[in-house]
Amino acid sequence: MTQDARVIVALDFDNVEQANQLVEQLEPSACKLKVGKEMFTLFGPEFVKSLINKGFDVFLDLKFHDIPNTVAKACKAAAEMGVWMVNVHASGGAEMMRKAKQAIESSSHPQTKLIAVTVLTSMDQDQLNDVVPGVTPAEQVAKLAALTADSGLDGVVCSAKEAVMLRKSLPESFLLVTPGIRPAGADVGDQKRVMTPVDAIEAGVSYLVMGRPITQADDPLATLARVNESIQ
Numbered sequence: 001m002t003q004d005a006r007v008i009v010a011l012d013f014d015n016v017e018q019a020n021q022l023v024e025q026l027e028p029s030a031c032k033l034k035v036g037k038e039m040f041t042l043f044g045p046e047f048v049k050s051l052i053n054k055g056f057d058v059f060l061d062l063k064f065h066d067i068p069n070t071v072a073k074a075c076k077a078a079a080e081m082g083v084w085m086v087n088v089h090a091s092g093g094a095e096m097m098r099k100a101k102q103a104i105e106s107s108s109h110p111q112t113k114l115i116a117v118t119v120l121t122s123m124d125q126d127q128l129n130d131v132v133p134g135v136t137p138a139e140q141v142a143k144l145a146a147l148t149a150d151s152g153l154d155g156v157v158c159s160a161k162e163a164v165m166l167r168k169s170l171p172e173s174f175l176l177v178t179p180g181i182r183p184a185g186a187d188v189g190d191q192k193r194v195m196t197p198v199d200a201i202e203a204g205v206s207y208l209v210m211g212r213p214i215t216q217a218d219d220p221l222a223t224l225a226r227v228n229e230s231i232q
């Protein structure tokens with residue numbers, strides 16, 4: 001069992017009973033939890049607070065992207081719910097990120113971590129070309145991660161494939177939070193830039209985000225235990 005759990009289980013359910021059935025089996029020492037757009041839209045702050053009250057560190061993955069004033073207020077509201085971590089899109093720019101960080105620091109829960117999404121792990125070179133022509137995913141991640149660090153945030157969401165590159169230029173304390181984690185042979189689904197748990201940890205990531213490989217497994221608890229054991 002890890003002291004600071006390195007696996008963040010993505011609770012992507014449309015049914016709160018099903019989500020709670022899984023949560024009841026989990027221990028805060030074995031994983032953190034992530035609530036994203038689907039569950040937050042359906043079940044709101046009460047669901048998030050119920051997880052915090054059970055002792056879990058909760059990553060509220062709402063990926064805010066709007067004008068600085070709006071994002072700052074949303075981040076402050078998230079922090080005041082007591083979440084461990086919240087995020088924005090780095091492409092919202094430096095002013096948006098700085099104001100969001102300041103808003104969290106002025107909240108009643110200033111320890112909430114703020115990280116920024118660089119390039120979604122579901123995007124490969126072809127998809128990135130449609131929105132930012134002429135750069136590779138790695139180049140775009142490097143640029144947005146540098147902007148995020150300069151803006152005073154705690155880390156980024158990126159693919160584990162970019163971790164070795166980012167660790168060369170960013171401090172060890174800068175968090176690399178990586179979705180697109182798949183045990184060898186697992187279905188990748190819509191993820192494009194994927195890596196196994198062991199390879200990701202060896203590459204220097206801080207936290208592994210895993211949804212379907214755990215939540216859709218025949219035995220989610222055993223799957224999580226295997227992942228934790230493999231990354232000890």
Ligand SMILES: O=c1ccn([C@@H]2O[C@H](COP(=O)(O)O)[C@@H](O)[C@H]2O)c(=O)[nH]1
Pocket residue numbers: 010012036117119120121122157158179180181189191209210211212213
């Ligand atoms: O770049 C990103 C940012 C966020 N996500 C989120 O992580 C999980 C991944 O779930 P899997 O089932 O393990 O694919 C999901 O909640 C995404 O919204 C991401 O995948 N990539």
